[in-house]
Amino acid sequence: EPEVTQTPSHQVTQMGQEVILRCVPISNHLYFYWYRQILGQKVEFLVSFYNNEISEKSEIFDDQFSVERPDGSNFTLKIRSTKLEDSAMYFCASSDEGSGANVLTFGAGSRLTVL
Amino acid sequence: GESVGLHLPTLSVQEGDNSIINCAYSNSASDYFIWYKQESGKGPQFIIDIRSNMDKRQGQRVTVLLNKTVKHLSLQIAATQPGDSAVYFCAESDQAGTALIFGKGTTLSVSS
Numbered sequence: 001e002p003e004v005t006q007t008p009s010h011q012v013t014q015m016g017q018e019v020i021l022r023c024v025p026i027s028n029h030l031y032f033y034w035y036r037q038i039l040g041q042k043v044e045f046l047v048s049f050y051n052n053e054i055s056e057k058s059e060i061f062d063d064q065f066s067v068e069r070p071d072g073s074n075f076t077l078k079i080r081s082t083k084l085e086d087s088a089m090y091f092c093a094s095s096d097e098g099s100g101a102n103v104l105t106f107g108a109g110s111r112l113t114v115l
Numbered sequence: 116g117e118s119v120g121l122h123l124p125t126l127s128v129q130e131g132d133n134s135i136i137n138c139a140y141s142n143s144a145s146d147y148f149i150w151y152k153q154e155s156g157k158g159p160q161f162i163i164d165i166r167s168n169m170d171k172r173q174g175q176r177v178t179v180l181l182n183k184t185v186k187h188l189s190l191q192i193a194a195t196q197p198g199d200s201a202v203y204f205c206a207e208s209d210q211a212g213t214a215l216i217f218g219k220g221t222t223l224s225v226s227s
Contacts, residue, residue, distance in 0.1 A: 044217070
């Protein structure tokens with residue numbers, strides 16, 4: 001069964017450092033997303049990406065965050081200067097139009113710990 | 116702002132019982148609803164979805180009910196099994212391709 005893969009599974013970083021989280025969405029999917037989940041809390045939308053541009057973003061996704069699709073397979077989330085409150089589980093997801101654009105398939109997540 | 120939420124943070128049932136997990140939403144423009152299951156250490160996994168032009172949809176052992184009058188969504192799990200133990204989230208959006216907004220989650224614990 002096709003799956004969304006994310007790397008790294010866990011990253012520990014110092015406050016102020018740049019972090020890049022990587023995702024390989026399902027190959028025929030057209031919509032890509034990043035969500036985050038602070039421990040014990042709900043899953044929060046960060047950004048959606050379609051046709052090589054951001055289609056929607058939340059207020060969490062400020063100018064410290066950026067996304068990129070550098071090639072035909074990867075989708076990355078960059079946090080320019082991490083803060084303690086960025087510590088969370090970050091989930092990448094993708095979807096296609098055929099099964100309904102909102103049926104997101106999520107990856108297993110990347111845990112980010114900012115010290 | 117408008118958001119999706121769940122009535123109870125935890126639900127404990129015995130194996131074989133039927134489980135009902137509830138969700139209230141406030142955005143009357145919401146057109147699409149999904150239930151996700153999240154097991155410990157994993158990402159959310161799609162269970163079942165429903166559009167606002169329906170009031171009931173059934174899957175394998177799961178049923179989603181939508182009451183647009185009171186803006187209420189529920190997930191029914193028949194013959195609950197220990198493997199159903201997880202956190203269940205409802206999510207909504209107001210049109211295809213826009214962001215899914217998740218509720219806070221209900222932790223379902225199934226004891227044998």
